């Protein structure tokens with residue numbers, strides 16, 4: 001019997017142990033309440049909506065059947081874990097999601113023992129779950145590894161690398177394939193088509209069947225039975241699926257919103273004598289919330305919204321988003337250059353490649369979540385005379401670093417890297433911050449690395465990259481909207497390795513790379529008002545450095561400060577190395593490097609993050625004043 005609406009079941013469930021006290025017939029009501037709570041919370045905070053709504057029943061069922069946290073539940077990407085957070089002691093903070101000091105929008109080890117493994121980049125869950133399972137096996141302790149992975153995440157090679165190795169875990173590994181036939185965008189490629197074929201060719205397991213067929217323990221009886229009857233083989237343990245070939249017992253497809261089906265199947269998998277098992281669950285992204293059901297891609301991630309109408313709060317944009325400036329510029333350039341093509345790894349709208357695809361569908365490639373493949377595919381295209389632009393977020397390009405080194409840079413192939421979401425990104429936090437690309441790219445021989453100071457510069461850099469056939473070239477730009485400068489009618493080809501002086505002074509030189517230029521200019525105003533004549537330069541290139549310009553500024557200014565939206569090892573390190581190599585430091589030059597701090601910064605609003613990083617105008621001013629004071633104090637002390 002369900003309780004009256006006056007006493008919500010959800011109020012009685014703080015932890016999964018409370019959930020396990022409920023009768024199976026109460027779970028439907030609980031799931032409905034959980035869904036309502038999640039919609040209300042994300043309406044307040046914004047965040048990932050569609051994916052979490054799709055796994056409400058799955059979340060309830062897994063925590064009901066498995067013994068979390070001893071059984072380790074690992075959500076791939078972690079963006080669908082909001083219902084999981086509500087059921088694992090975090091309901092009281094669920095309206096702080098993605099806010100400074102609040103809950104992370106992904107799973108995070110430091111947040112809860114129910115988040116055994118942090119995530120945000122996709123396709124890691126099976127490897128991690130396997131690690132937990134094998135560790136428990138080796139240490140002789142109970143506990144399974146349960147990975148819940150989406151069909152989109154299944155396009156990444158890492159998922160197959162893990163499955164290839166999964167037999168190590170025996171029955172301690174359970175993979176739940178959450179198939180909602182969506183990535184952020186519609187899924188692409190052969191695997192997606194394969195899953196669709198499985199789902200369309202085999203009816204959902206019906207309750208009657210589930211009860212009859214899994215009354216015996218998985219997998220042994222099923223396996224024997226599967227050999228006996230065709231009908232059985234089609235319905236339940238289907239030899240011949242890719243997953244079976246990889247050594248899994250495959251169970252499915254199952255309606256992932258039907259708790260009467262999910263619970264007995266999960267119980268049988270839990271009690272299976274052998275393994276590993278893969279349960280193929282079919283769900284709907286956005287389930288139970290009409291606006292999200294109707295437009296799964298638009299409700300993947302949302303701003304705050306009105307729960308009744310589904311209308312999202314729109315920020316008033318003063319300028320176009322960087323990604324769209326890039327996509328539209330590239331589309332225009334490709335009108336007259338048939339060699340230009342664009343590649344995205346499952347982020348067509350996030351990277352602006354959708355704009356390019358509209359104009360040039362035959363030269364646009366969404367390869368799925370497969371950054372490594374995207375880079376080497378681009379290398380092959382370049383080697384055969386095309387002009388490929390691999391448009392990948394800074395954080396996701398990390399995954400393809402060896403491909404950048406081995407397939408692109410060593411062979412000096414002219415792959416163009418359009419690196420979006422460079423610098424701090426706000427609510428998505430440390431996992432999504434584009435902190436390292438200057439460092440990991442500018443260290444490579446042959447590589448050219450640019451950073452756009454504003455959206456007009458991005459147009460010039462896109463054009464410059466299109467014309468550059470001598471080797472790999474990368475240009476980075478931040479998340480969000482431009483600063484509102486007019487876009488150039490005619491793009492300018494930038495001279496490789498040359499920066500520009502934006503404001504000329506005599507005492508302090510600020511060497512900026514990227515969109516901190518605006519802060520550097522604000523700082524210059526403040527310094528000027530204090531009587532410190534200040535130069536601001538936009539270096540444009542982290543590699544090759546404009547050594548002439550830097551040398552000149554070092555020789556003619558008392559203090560030189562580099563400013564960049566990147567980690568240690570980037571522009572500042574290159575400038576310091578150059579200065580030291582050339583003996584410029586010996587003359588007592590006061591040089592400081594402002595960069596991201598040596599820590600993983602938590603989610604917050606980007607301006608606050610940059611404050612914490614010390615990269616806003618007041619901190620630039622402070623660094624200059626300290627350099628002047630510190631050095632003069634130092635000199636005085638030395639004299640005394």
Ligand SMILES: Cc1ncc(C[n+]2csc(CCOP(=O)(O)OP(=O)(O)O)c2C)c(N)n1
Pocket residue numbers: 051054077079080120121122149150151152153154180182183184285345346347369371396399
């Ligand atoms: C390596 C990597 N590339 C890209 C992304 C961006 N991303 C986040 S969720 C997502 C779609 C995942 O689809 P799926 O696994 O099917 O989960 P769903 O959202 O449909 O539940 C993508 C592409 C990511 N998180 N990690």
